[in-house]
Amino acid sequence: MKLHIQRSLNEKELIQGCRQGQEKARRRLYELYAGRMLGLCRRYVGDRDTAEDIMIQGFMRVFERIAQYSGEGSFEGWMKRIMINEALGYLRKAKTMYLEVDIEKAEQEPDFGFLESHLEAAELLAMIDRMPPGYKTVFNLYAIEGYNHREIGTLLGISENTSKSQLSRARMYLQQQLLELERVEKTNMQQNGK
Amino acid sequence: MENKIDRLFREKLGGLEMPPAPRSWEAISRGASERKTAVYWTRWAAAAALLLTLGLGYVFERSLRRNEPDSRLSEAVESAPAQEGQGGPAVTGKLQNNLAEQEKNAAAVVPGQGEVQPRPRQATAEKPGEVKPGKLGDESGVQSLLLTALIPVEDEASLAVTGTAMTEEQVQQPEADAVLLADNGTQPQADETAFEALPIRIVYKKGREPEPEPYDKGLTQRGMEKLTALTDELKLSEEAREKLRNTKEDLLAFNIRNLINRKNNENNELEE
Numbered sequence: 001m002k003l004h005i006q007r008s009l010n011e012k013e014l015i016q017g018c019r020q021g022q023e024k025a026r027r028r029l030y031e032l033y034a035g036r037m038l039g040l041c042r043r044y045v046g047d048r049d050t051a052e053d054i055m056i057q058g059f060m061r062v063f064e065r066i067a068q069y070s071g072e073g074s075f076e077g078w079m080k081r082i083m084i085n086e087a088l089g090y091l092r093k094a095k096t097m098y099l100e101v102d103i104e105k106a107e108q109e110p111d112f113g114f115l116e117s118h119l120e121a122a123e124l125l126a127m128i129d130r131m132p133p134g135y136k137t138v139f140n141l142y143a144i145e146g147y148n149h150r151e152i153g154t155l156l157g158i159s160e161n162t163s164k165s166q167l168s169r170a171r172m173y174l175q176q177q178l179l180e181l182e183r184v185e186k187t188n189m190q191q192n193g194k
Numbered sequence: 195m196e197n198k199i200d201r202l203f204r205e206k207l208g209g210l211e212m213p214p215a216p217r218s219w220e221a222i223s224r225g226a227s228e229r230k231t232a233v234y235w236t237r238w239a240a241a242a243a244l245l246l247t248l249g250l251g252y253v254f255e256r257s258l259r260r261n262e263p264d265s266r267l268s269e270a271v272e273s274a275p276a277q278e279g280q281g282g283p284a285v286t287g288k289l290q291n292n293l294a295e296q297e298k299n300a301a302a303v304v305p306g307q308g309e310v311q312p313r314p315r316q317a318t319a320e321k322p323g324e325v326k327p328g329k330l331g332d333e334s335g336v337q338s339l340l341l342t343a344l345i346p347v348e349d350e351a352s353l354a355v356t357g358t359a360m361t362e363e364q365v366q367q368p369e370a371d372a373v374l375l376a377d378n379g380t381q382p383q384a385d386e387t388a389f390e391a392l393p394i395r396i397v398y399k400k401g402r403e404p405e406p407e408p409y410d411k412g413l414t415q416r417g418m419e420k421l422t423a424l425t426d427e428l429k430l431s432e433e434a435r436e437k438l439r440n441t442k443e444d445l446l447a448f449n450i451r452n453l454i455n456r457k458n459n460e461n462n463e464l465e466e
Contacts, residue, residue: 023223030219039210052214056221063226112198120452121206128207143200144208171199178199192460 011075018066026063033076034059037083043140044087046129054090058083084145088155091137110178118185127177135170142167 017025037058041051061082069078128136141147141155142163149163156163 026223026226027219030222034214034218035211036209038212038214039207042212043207043210048212051212052218055214056218056225059222060225063222110199112202115202116205119202119206120449121210122449124203124206125210128203139203143197144204171197174199174203178202 015066015069015075018063029062030059033079036076037079040080040083041087043125043128043144044084044137045090050090054086055083058086061086080145084141084155088137091133094133108179110175110182114186115178115182119181123181127174127181130177131170131173134166135173138163138166139170139174143170 014025014029018029034055038051038055041054041058042048045051045054058079062079065082069075128139131139137156138152141152142149147155149160149167152158152163153160158166
């Protein structure tokens, strides 16, 4: 019964506890969100250990600035923004952002129904990892985080048009990858006597 | 309509969760508590600093009056670190910040920490002879304040005279400098050098200099040690993580599970 009560500890109280620097509240917040935040950071950098460092930095910032959380908007969203800023800060230092790779547009559409049911998150993540950094970041921000091109331009210091072109190239790249994966999967299935 | 590629990735990767390493929490709670404690305790540290300033002022005044040798000063200097015990790691941090900002107006550092504005500092700024904080050498903002207020003269002779003339009240008063000059019998000089603030190496008598350096080194060294220790710990954890947790292992686990599921499904279908 005690555990149950703790778990339903209201988010507001948790935030308040963190504001006051209570170790227990902070620990609890970390337990609730660290996994998701690590996953988020992992999408932006290809490397698990770097992602972990970014997540650590991010949580430290969260605890530092928790007094500034006004209560408007979701708290998880607020934390995500902090994590994203940390990730972008790291990428900025890496400086390999805007290499344009020539990608031919694939004519064929992937079989999304098939892909949906047969692809694991891990394979999609591997696909994202292989993408050139500029495309990866814009794709993450637009398609998964849901920022618009104006906001992305502000975050990355690029123009809206650059953001749009990065996004469309990202999609072309992924489309090729998905088609290839689809082909491989279906071939395997045929060979195994399906 | 939303792009299908976008949607596929968003659905599968949007909620991606990965288990963090056990050491990550340690790093966070260590880092966050240090900073947080710094913010939280700054007010207390500022109050403690003010008290210490007054306390040091008292010690100073007594030692000056009696023309005591350096031992008194060294004692006062050495007692400053004791302040750490009260304020926790944050006070160290505060004093370290002071050290780091020695190039700036030393006294300004303390006001920067909070609303505390020790009076001696304000007083000297208004005096006709300008105090030059830039002349102050390596010392904490707390102490430099004190010295700025108390040691505005340049040559030893007048210092000896001045020392005897100072009373306890005068030390605390903003008009301390004016009083000193009056006792000397010299005119308040427009010349800036008259109020040149000496570095912490005060010359009471010829040839005798107090040694503040151990104190400074202590703080800086402690800070460096902390930093190095932290870095080493992180390095250690990185190596450990490199060996233990690898993205490929995660992916491999995923894929193996996937393969096993498929094999099971196919076997089921073959049996039918």
